[in-house]
Amino acid sequence: MKFFIAFLILISSGPALAEIAGAIDTVKLINNNSQVFIHGWACQKGRTDSIDVHLYSGAPAGSSDATIIRGAKANIKAADAGDINKVCKAYSEYRRFSLVLTESQWREHGGRKLYVHGIDSNGPNTTITNSGSFTIPERKVIGHIDPVHFDTNHNNFIVSGWACLTYSSEQPMVELGIGSKTIRSVVASRNSEDAVARACNTPSGSAHRFSFELPRYYMHDYQYQNIEVRGSLSGARATLNNSYRWQVPFMGDIPPLSDPESSYDSLPAGCPVGENVTSLSTDKLYCRMSSGQSINTQVKLSGRLFSNLVLDCNNGTLTKQLVIESYKQSENVYSVPENIVIKNCTIPSIRIIGMGKNGQSKDVVESSRLGVEHVKRVRDSAPHGIVFDNITIAANEETPFYIGPGVHYVTMQNSHFTGKSKNVVLYLDVDSYRNSFLNNIFETDTTNIVEIANTVKVYDKSRELVAIDGSSFNIFRGNYFAYLEAGGIYLYRNCGEGGAVRYSSPSFNLIENNRFYYNHYDGDKPGIFIGSRQGPTLLVLDCSADNVGNPPLAGSVTSNRDQAMYNVVRNNKFKKEVRIINNDNNNQTYGNTLY
Incomplete structure (x- = not known):
């Protein structure tokens, strides 16, 4: 009777399940920060053949937060095969795997935890060591607004700072919002400090700074309103640090602006003159010159900022060429002026x-x-x-x-x-x-x-x-x-x-x-x-x-x-x-x- 029971137990238990072993060793950026490289090893204990591995983000397989990214086979020759085989309890030189995330996969899964499952031929596909310990680097727009100030002549109000897409030397577009309006945009392409490059995880010498130089007469209508700067690139968008911290200060009486040749007579407050600005719409501007007035600097209406402008020269003269132009913001993206009326001028x-x-x-x-x-x-x-x-x-x-x-x-x-x-x-x-x-x-x-x-x-x-x-x-x-x-x-x-x-x-x-x-x-x-x-x-x-x-x-x-x-x-x-x-x-x- 005892012999029968022992025999029954032996038949019921069958062969022992082989255990998955392995580890994620390295997660790093390659090819000029355009791809994510994941390196490790995996095996099924007691077996010499290479196994498959599956990469998930967010959580292990089976969880509602888990998303499979891709698979690979752990069949790369291992320089440390001796140490690995001690764990695998079977000899093979081919135990390692490499997984490379494309730029689009990186963008989709950035900021999420990594999990690698070894694929068991008989049993559960368990995660290997260090799953959940590494995070896919996140490509996101970050940035900072410096304290706002006037230039040395107190003629221009300056909003400056830096913005970047992390791990990328690409330069985002930044938009300046004041109150409820977006009034201008530029590319963050000015030289920046090494500290900014470190924050952006980009090479030393990368250019990430921006500056908005806003004529004081133009800012008069925005005083006491909050300042916001937003950055965007390749689908990533963010509001920069210190947005809403600063306000447009009181502008006081608007002084006449000086021309380098002392030949500039300003248009009435609110009329844009002589600026090579970059963009974005404003309410309708009606600008009327004094009767017979001459403007002795070039009038350049550049970008969407000058849309909906009515300029009545009132039988006055613009002594230099009038230019109405679109402004190139980035590749194939232009800020375009529209709906402009110019009348009663000599040009x-x-x-x-x-x-x-x-x-x-x-x-x-x-x-x-x-x-x-x-x-x-x-x-x-x-x-x-x-x-x-x-x-x-x-x-x-x-x-x-x-x-x-x-x-x-x-x-x-x-x-x-x-x-x-x-x-x-x-x-x-x-x-x-x-x-x-x-x-x-x-x-x-x-x-x-x-x-x-x-x-x-x-x-x-x-x-x-x-x-x-x-x-x-x-x-x-x-x-x-x-x-x-x-x-x-x-x-x-x-x-x-x-x-x-x-x-x-x-x-x-x-x-x-x-x-x-x-x-x-x-x-x-x-x-x-x-x-x-x-x-x-x-x-x-x-x-x-x-x-x-x-x-x-x-x-x-x-x-x-x-x-x-x-x-x-x-x-x-x-x-x-x-x-x-x-x-x-x-x-x-x-x-x-x-x-």
Whole structure:
């Protein structure tokens, strides 16, 4: 009977379960802090074959907080195989494992505990030693606001500090909020101290600082309100340390601002002048200059901060070029001004630009080579919704009015172009569209006269009054054009200069009810010329610089011709002779007569 019981117990118990053994040894960053490396060893006691391991974050497998990340096999040769095999109770040189988290896995699981399970062929998949002892480094935005202060002249209010994405040399965008409004943003890209690099876990010399320099007159409306700074990058966002600790102080009476050349008369309080600012919207600003006032420093409206601005010069003068521009905040991200009204001003020239200063700028060229989506990119980054009313543009040799790539919904009306230009009067660059020119007088002299032997006069490098270069859906109505010796309105598309691929063509433009005044000129330059270049055939140009084959060929890569089509020229009046050249039968010209 005793023998039977012993035999029954032996049969019921079967073979003993093999135990999982192992340990996580190392968790560190590799490849310039772009990946997390996890190293350790694992085995099933009494067995020589390599086992699988599974990596979890948050908690061990089976817990509601556990998330599996990935698996691997513990089959890497171990330099310390002798010590490991003593624990594993079976000999094998291949017991170690390595697990690498990609950047996306790191972002998803950063800040969570690590757990590694050995996969048992017979029994429970237990965790190995040091599971739960290591934490995946967390990539997060952190930062600090320094005590706020004025500059040495007490003209600018300074909000500065540092911000970073931990374990990364990438530079986050920081936004300044005051009260309930976000008023500006910059990239945290200024030089910073080693102490900041240590806090960010980045190499010594990394640049993480930022500074907002806010004109005192602009801050007057924000006094006593709390200051907040937020940082963001790659989906990570955070409010920086010391937000809400500081307030905008009392600004007192706003002193006049001084110009380095003592020639600056400030606009009324709240009017932004001479700033190259970075962004962000504000309430509608109505700025009215004193009657006849002159502003002797450049007025530059840069970024969204200047959206919804009405600037009434009150028959005053801006003595330097007016610039309205988008501000590049980061790669493919622009702060764009919109809904601006400028009226009752005398200005020497106006320049409106978005992605680049012209159609051959570096960013424009690079974007154009990525495919036809470039047209949307360049338009999305460009200023729009801008009205000029009762403007006198008194040119002093430079181009009086330049509308850059992608700029749209600009209206110039009831205005007068005069003076002398060495270039065109109005230049509409590639991908600009839906701009309107209504009831204006164009009397700017664009001829460049050279005398030969004091008797013969020739026109050297003279330009037409209006260049529509790859711009579409524009309206010219009710305008008066004089000084036509070098031509009137020319529609064309540059064929490749500068390496930019030009996808848009000078098409769907409407030119109607305008007057073209020829008095003493008897040459052959037309008042309207549709398709004025047609590649290198009529003008010596380098049309090969945009020859790229990837992305697929399109636009000016496939054709050097102007592609000026579907334009309508109608009911225009000409003094002396109707002078229109149309190089494409898809355009309509009718009702154009003498007066």
